[in-house]
Structures are given as structure tokens and as C-alpha cells.
Amino acid sequence: MSLEVRTVSESEFPDWLRARRVGFMQPPTAPDEEAAQKLPYVDLARTRGAFDAGRCVATFRSFAQELTVPGGARLGASAVTNVSVSPTHRRRGLLSRMTAVDLAAAKERGEAVSTLVAAEYPIYGRYGYGPATWITEWTVDVRRAGLDPRWSGPDDGGRVDLVRAEDVREAGPALHDRLATVRHGVVSRDRRAWEVGTGAALLPGQPWTEPFYVTYCSATGDLEGYACYTTDDTWEDKQPLCGVSVRDLIAVTPAAERALWHFVCSIDWVTTVKSGYRAPDDLLPLLLPDPRAARVTTHADLVWLRILDVVRALETRAYAGTGALVLQLADPAGLAGGRFRLDASPQGASCAPTTASPDLTMDVAELGTLYLGDESAVRLAALGRVEESRPGAAAVADALLRTSRRPWCPDVF
């Protein structure tokens, strides 16, 4: 059977959407409005499918994204999404073919890295991706947390207010842009994400529960954070048991982060708060007098990163320490391998191909895992995933690459 992998035309887009639904175990018939609504946000030149006798049986799409790297600079990334292969056509190499074409195109366009959120852990390492950010979700037992029930709002002159969806649609993008300057791991969020998150881009018949939106403004009136949450409640023994589920919480200052968490954990009737996907070093548990009241309910990899341009990637991020490293990178796909010398200091970094003997040898996927500073080269060396030719080189890598706060991506894309 000959299967053709190619880009998708506008008229084929509804069939491509149908195939994507099939791959993601959703009812196969998409409402007509879905294609019309999504098309403006899809770059068809980067939307691929596999076709069997003219029918779409696999989907793959990438889009231009900006990824904040340590130090706050933004790196052009090719974000991969909507990867699916029909259950009738699996394990015949379609994913490998689509990935190879997309990564080669991203390299050609000059994108320094590719990113994705993996549905399952074992799939993407073989293509040079490594897990680069992690998320933790907590469920807080509010009654155990020990917060002062007399709390009536922030004591720093700031204020917390309930706002409307349209206020969030208007102010959210600029707030998110500020987050991207202060938190590495954040990726650009397009207008459609704000429309979906505020109920302005609903498909007919799509269920929607209006969430609550709350902002924190500093004493000077500056918007520094917002949260979006839903509630559910039951009664037991004449006592309300209300749950809050946080969908989105963005704070650009610690004061905003503390105030918003304090607020959602202090609403009368609320007995549990589900945090949503947060950075593993989020302030939430340590904000509670009894941190054990915050039980970890999910801990998992989120963004996977594939380096395509070693020099640009390493020169764009910032470094807390000073030192030099020669990295030997294996890349069976032939996109980013080679030997590179990195000279880094808090003032800046330079990176260039070299013939000097290597300090560390690793697969390009391991550099993807180390790149945002979340993983330790010493730990990877202990696992045999990084080979240390110069004793102490892994510790040097950690001193250079690791970051004081962990990277965090608030978006599942």
C-alpha cells in the first residue's frame, strides 16, 4: 500500500480534522463550523497528512512559537502538535516519516529548537527530543492547610477583584507577555487560546461552564496577575463541600502569586483546591502553614525540546556561572550533531564548532533535557546517559546550565 505524506490543502482540511479526531479517540464527525473556526489559526504550509487513496489517515502540524529561555530571551521554536495516525495505519512508520519531514523543514527555516507536549513518554526520544519542563498538580485540603480564616485580602496595598471574561480577553495577552519576560519555559500564547479560555470561541453545542476570573493589582494599580477557576459543590451533613479547580493562574510578581493562591484557598465553603499544572517549585505548598495539606496528584514531563541549531540555542540563553565545555553531540537524524565549544559567563556566551577533545558526550536529546536548566548533567552521567571524558565536566555543566527557579510552561499546546 503506498501512503503519501504531504501538506494539506484548504479543501482537504475538514478531512484532516476528521482524521485527527479519529487518532485522538474523538467522535469522527467534526461540525462544519470547526474547520472554518480553526483554519485561520493553522499554517497549511506546515500542516501535513498521510493519504491512503486520497483519504487522510494521519495528521501532523507545526507552528511558529517563541520559547522563553533562561535569562528571558525568546527563541524561535517550531511547535509540533496534532500528531495522530489512524488505528488502521499504525506502526508502519508514518509518524517517523512526518517527523523527519517537519524537522528538516524547521531546520531549513532556521528555527533553533522544536517543541512538543508528548501524549506518551516513550514516543519522541528517538527523534532527538528530551523532556525539558515538568509540571506538578496539587490538591489542597483547605481545612488542613492552616490559613488564617480572618484573611480579608492582600496586606501589601494590592487588591483582588472579580472581573469579566472580556476584561481577561483584553488584558490577558499583555500580562502573559510580561510572564514570558520573567519565567523561562513559557511559550507564546495566541489570541485563539484567550478566546477559547474565555468562552468566545465556542463551537455550537460545545458545553461551556462560565468560570470565575480574578485579578491582582498592586498598590500602584498595576495588573500583576490573574486566575481563572471553576467551582463545584456538594453538601454533607448540612456542611458545604466546595471544590475549586484552577484553570489558569498567571502572576508576574511573587506578591501577585501569593495573593491569588491565598485568595482561592480562602473562599468560604471551599474545602479543596486543585491547582492545575504548575511548576514543580510553585509557591503554593510552601505558602500554606501546613504544606502537607497540598497533596501531589500529578507530576509529569510537559514540554519536550529538540535542539536543531546548537550554536544559536546555547548563545541565546543566559548563564549564572563562568566556564567552558566541549560537547560531543550524537544526532542520528543528522540535524544538529557535532562537537561544540561553549564559553559562558553571566556577561554572555559564545559557542562554535571545535576539534578539541570532548568533555561531555551525549545524544542531542539529552542536551534538550539540560537546555532549560531543569535537569542535572551529574544525574544524567550517573544514569549513563551523559559520558564524562574530563572528570568534573558534568558538575561544570550544572554550574553553567542550571537555573535557580525551574522552567515552567503554563500551556498544553
Ligand SMILES: CC(=O)SCCNC(=O)CCNC(=O)[C@H](O)C(C)(C)COP(=O)(O)OP(=O)(O)OC[C@H]1O[C@@H](n2cnc3c(N)ncnc32)[C@H](O)[C@@H]1OP(=O)(O)O
Ligand atoms: C505532539 C502530539 O501531538 S502528541 C500526540 C500523539 N498522538 C497520539 O498519542 C494519538 C494516538 N497514537 C497515534 O496516533 C500513533 O500511535 C502515534 C502517532 C503515537 C505513532 O504513530 P505510528 O505511525 O504508529 O508510529 P511509527 O510507526 O512511525 O513508529 C515509530 C517508532 O515509534 C514507536 N512507537 C510508536 N508509537 C509508540 C507508542 N505509543 N509507545 C511506544 N513506542 C511507540 C514504534 O514502535 C516505532 O519504533 P521503532 O522506531 O523502534 O520501530
